[in-house]
Amino acid sequence: xxxxxxxxxxxxxxxxxxxxxxxxxxxxxxxxxxxxxxxxxxxxxxxxxxxxxxxxxxxxxxxxxxxxxxxxxxxxxxxxxxxxxxxxxx
Numbered sequence: 001x002x003x004x005x006x007x008x009x010x011x012x013x014x015x016x017x018x019x020x021x022x023x024x025x026x027x028x029x030x031x032x033x034x035x036x037x038x039x040x041x042x043x044x045x046x047x048x049x050x051x052x053x054x055x056x057x058x059x060x061x062x063x064x065x066x067x068x069x070x071x072x073x074x075x076x077x078x079x080x081x082x083x084x085x086x087x088x089x090x
Contacts, residue, residue: 001038006050011035016059
């Protein structure tokens with residue numbers, strides 16, 4: 001499995017890089033980054049994401065977090081393409 005500490009160090013360097021952040025006011029371009037991870041690391045990832053967001057805020061970098069997995073699940077559920085099993089016999 002990937003070392004999350006190293007991964008988030010790389011993510012911070014990438015996101016805080018001036019070339020990544022530099023958007024020209026005449027452009028509709030918004031810098032974004034998608035970072036996949038092993039589902040077995042979910043709990044550790046949630047903590048790491050919060051730490052990264054705090055670190056970026058401390059460096060005066062505004063960010064928005066979008067959870068693509070949650071968005072996809074909601075869309076699938078809304079369009080009756082996905083059913084969730086109830087756990088525990090309920």
